Each structure stands twice: as structure tokens, then as C-alpha cells.
Amino acid sequence: MAQQLWSEAMTYKEISYDIEEGVLTLTMNRPDKLNAFTRLMLTEMLDALDRADADDAVRAIIVTGAGRGFCAGADLSGGKDSFDSHARDDRPSGLNRDGGGLLTLRLYDCLKPVIAAVNGPAVGVGATMQLPMDVRIASDKARFGFVFARRGIVPEACSSWFLPRVVGISNALKWSYSGNVFPADEALAGGLVSEVVPPDQLLPRAREIALEIAANTSSISITMIRHMMWKMLGTDHPMEAHKIDSRGVYHLGQAADAKEGVTSFLEKRAPQFTDKVSHDLPEFFPWWEEREFK
Secondary structure: OOOOOOOOOOOOOOEEEEEEOOEEEEEEOOHHHOOOEOHHHHHHHHHHHHHHHHOOOOOEEEEEEOOOOOEOOEOOOOHHHOOOHHHOOOOOOOOOOOHHHHHHHHHHOOOOOEEEEEOOEEEOHHHHOOOOOOEEEEEOOOEEEOOHHHOOOOOOOOHHHHHHHHHOHHHHHHHHHHOOEEEHHHHHHOOOOOEEEOHHHHHHHHHHHHHHHHHHOOHHHHHHHHHHHHHHOOOOOHHHHHHHHHHHHHHHOOOHHHHHHHHHHHOOOOOOOOOOOOOOOOOOOOOOOOOOOO
């Protein structure tokens, strides 16, 4: 996991990358197009996530959109051939992989907690990219749409796996069958987001959540918890959780952060955690089976 994967020379054109107080804000930055998703934006997002994972100064990530949109879905400027991979010039040779799926799989494996701050329309991949993010909050101006059946395609970005797990099978099918674009209060009622706030409170609230993590927790604990929770969604018995719980407590219990966590509690002071995700994760991480696209 320590291998450098990102390009230090890359200058982002369609996203912005801003770190403050341990919180990285990734902003999709095509406001004139409601941040419609392009192959370049995908490449930049993947690079930014690699860069964030390798940077111990990044304790949490917020993803949002510039202007009045979060992400209006795939860029359809290609007209009727927008989803036809054979008609596009940007298709990687020999591959027919869905770009949204590349992003959500990368988010699924992210080492840092990810918060979606949905500021406006989030349609198609703009909705599905949020599903592997850990906390989703929305402005009351946000709109959501799983519109694939209205475009003659199917849900992408691994959403047939993520969406039922996030909102339940009935809501997942209702929204996917209708293709309706629905308001933030319906997303809240259906469990797609956990909070709806006025537009001017969206980023401050997202930062409040992120800073609480950054200020009070062990980065090693957070990375382990994130993957324990997500990876357990596919197991068939709680014994699998017991196995990884036991290994985690055994190995982390010997580490500096566990000793500091107990000492700071007993001394009634804020903890000063020192373990780093870049080199202090337990030797059995990542423990899940490697899967390749074939």
C-alpha cells in the first residue's frame, strides 16, 4: 500500500485539491457543465485518491461540486454515441470497463474516510459515485436521480451492489425503475443521505464531521474500521467479523496509538496519536482476497 501510484507532476484541470487542517476537499470543477463527468475527471479523481491515501496529513476527504451542481452525470456531448464505447476515442485499448465503476472501486478501497457534500443535482454517475462514500449529506437544493432506464442503459459504478446495501432493495429498485429525479428530503427518508441542511451550511457541516475525525481519532483505527465495515457486507456469517475483530484488537492493542488512547483517557486530556497509515497498518492488512477484472 506504500507504493507511490499518483503523478506528482499532474496538474488538475477538472477537479480541485485543497487540504486544510487535515481535511482534503476534492471539488469537481466544471461548473458551467454542472460538473458533468468526463474521462479526464475520472483520471484526475483516481490520481487524487492515490495521492490522498499516500499522504498522512490527509485524515478525511470531502467530495463536492463547484457551482450549483454536484455532478449532472456523464458528459453527453457525444450525442447519441455517448455510451457507445466503439464510437469513442477515449476508450482504453482492449477494455470495456465502466469508468464510474473504476471510481467507486477505488473509493471502496480508499484508506481515508470519505464524506459526500451534495450541493446540487447529482444524477447518473453523480448519484452512484456517492454510494461507497461513508457519510453523505445534502443541501436542500440537491436532487438525485438513478436515471439509467430513461437513457436505455443499466445502472453503473457497481451500484447494483452498493445501492441495495445502502438504501435497501425496495428503494433501490423504485428509484432505478422510475428514473425519477427526486429531492433531498426523499433521499433523506430513503436513507441515501443522513442529513439535509441549507446550502450555506453544507460545507461547514461536512468539515465539522471531518474535523471531529481528524482531531480525536487514530488514523490506523479509522482505516481499519472503514475496511472492516465495508468488507463485512459480503460475508455470510458473523464469525468472519469475529476473526478480523480478534486480529485487529490483538495487533493494534500492542501499538503506540492504543497505549496513547488509554493513557490520554486516564489523564483526561486530548490524545496525541502518532501511528501513520503509510507504515503502521498491521502486517495482515489488506486481508481480503484480491480480485481482478477479467
